Amino acid sequence: MDLKHPTPQEAIVARFNDFSLSMKLLLDNRHTLPALILLFSAVDAFASLMRPETEDDTNGSHFEKWVENYMIGPSRLTITSDDLWGARCGLLHTHSPSSKHSRLTKAREIAYYREHEPTADMRRTLEFTLKSVRMRGKLPVNVDVLYGAFADGVRRFLADIHRDPGLEKRALHHSSKLFGVLNYVANR
Secondary structure, three states, X not given: OOOOOOOHHHHHHHHHHHXXXXXXXXXXXXXXXXXXXXXXXXXXXXXXXXXXXXXXXXXXXXXXXXXXXXXXXXXXXXXXXXXXXXXXXXXXHHOXXXXXXXXXXXXXXXXXXXXXXXXXXXXXXXXXXXXHHHHOOOEEEEHHHHHHHHHHHHHHHHHHHHHOHHXXXXXXXXXXXXXOHHHHHHOO
């Protein structure tokens, strides 16, 4: 048996496909909280590929830069990278919308919602609820739009890796450590 080891580029694409398929399965089965946890973990993973080769650790600035470059600018999201960093911290650390970032008013708390073929009555109720959420200073975010922005962002990121030799070098350097290419092959 001839085992072909994936290239680092193939490992990055495979990991994106794993994340994306897993999130889609969770969302399709209405497991929104685990899907969001996976989404924020995936953003962390892809953002860490942008850091300089000399940096062993990633941090919030890498997360925010990736979000700004790949999720917010080219999408329908009306949110800041600070808002998403605060949301990530709250969700991953305490399973709540509150985080140190939001308590220091550096980020707005997010109120997640989903729309699935709403009837007229459901639409009116949702609009009333969203208005109430906004009046309390929270930011309503449609989870499906957030997921779409993430998926589109990863595609743009992968395209940039192929176009930008410096980014490609950094991403490939970190991907072998981050994704464990040998472990990935063993699981095929």
